[in-house]
Amino acid sequence: MKERPIHLVLLEEELKRKKRVNARFSLRSFAKMIGADPSHLSKILQCDKPLTVNIAKRFIEKSELTETEKSLFWDSFIREREKSFGEKTMGLEELTGQKPQSSEAPLTNETFYIISEPSHWAVLEATRVAQMGNDPEMIANKLGLSVIEVTSAISRMVRCGFLKRTETGVEAEASAYESSKNTTIADTAQALHHKRVMEKAAIALDRVPAEQRAQECATFAIDASKLATAQARIQDFVAQLVRDLGASNASDVYQLSMS
Numbered sequence: 001m002k003e004r005p006i007h008l009v010l011l012e013e014e015l016k017r018k019k020r021v022n023a024r025f026s027l028r029s030f031a032k033m034i035g036a037d038p039s040h041l042s043k044i045l046q047c048d049k050p051l052t053v054n055i056a057k058r059f060i061e062k063s064e065l066t067e068t069e070k071s072l073f074w075d076s077f078i079r080e081r082e083k084s085f086g087e088k089t090m091g092l093e094e095l096t097g098q099k100p101q102s103s104e105a106p107l108t109n110e111t112f113y114i115i116s117e118p119s120h121w122a123v124l125e126a127t128r129v130a131q132m133g134n135d136p137e138m139i140a141n142k143l144g145l146s147v148i149e150v151t152s153a154i155s156r157m158v159r160c161g162f163l164k165r166t167e168t169g170v171e172a173e174a175s176a177y178e179s180s181k182n183t184t185i186a187d188t189a190q191a192l193h194h195k196r197v198m199e200k201a202a203i204a205l206d207r208v209p210a211e212q213r214a215q216e217c218a219t220f221a222i223d224a225s226k227l228a229t230a231q232a233r234i235q236d237f238v239a240q241l242v243r244d245l246g247a248s249n250a251s252d253v254y255q256l257s258m259s
Helices: 004-023 027-033 038-045 053-062 067-085 092-096 111-114 119-128 137-141 147-159 176-181 187-207 224-245
Strands: 163-166 169-172
Touching: 004 027, 004 038, 004 053, 004 111, 053 067, 067 092, 111 147, 111 187, 119 137, 119 147, 119 187, 137 147, 147 163, 169 176, 176 187
Parallel strands: none
Antiparallel strands: 163 169
16 A cells, blocks of 8 residues: 555545546546646655645646645645655745635645555454464465555554554554544545445455455435434444444454545
8 A cells, every 4th residue: 555645545535536527528528627747646646756746736726626625735735845855845836826724734645645545444443353463474375465555554554553563563552433533534534445345345344255255335314403413323333233243253354434
């Protein structure tokens, strides 16, 4: 799992969004829209070339990002430029003419990456399963990941405080469910997380035996004024299920998504 700066994640997600709306929309179309050379844009998305100020500005002008996402984009873009040049570069106001909207510390690339990628939370939960708690190879085999992906995920989660090193390996500060609920997260990272969980759910339909999974769906007319009640009941149900099944003798790792 190669970690990429937040602004490149947002750039690629905008390309994917446009492809979902228009199946004929391509990388070349995207490059034309933001005034970039297609091959150069491809290298930017692969982290082989830096994103230039002019392309970044045109992307923001043409994109459908929310104001929060634009803020995340510029925070990440500015930090990466400072890393590349090794010194303080132009700030947000100099780049865009806009003043920063919040005094809060920007979301780091690592935290964003952990939140948006479901496999990190699966690795965290696997460390709580006695049979494989501190064996990256066993975790990798169980989750369908490489050993490098598992060790990289563990290192990130240690640096961000979700796991801690012990004499016997690593230990979770809290469950994945508790950690994700207690983390101040950007809507964008959370949205990416849910998209990726749903992608995994679609794969599970083909690969996981019916007796080892559960899928339910229903289409029905509702009283929209009760939507908030439904949302609260779903949250309560998930929390209760996590408590009921998350016993100390856990033997497997599952993901539950309700949309």
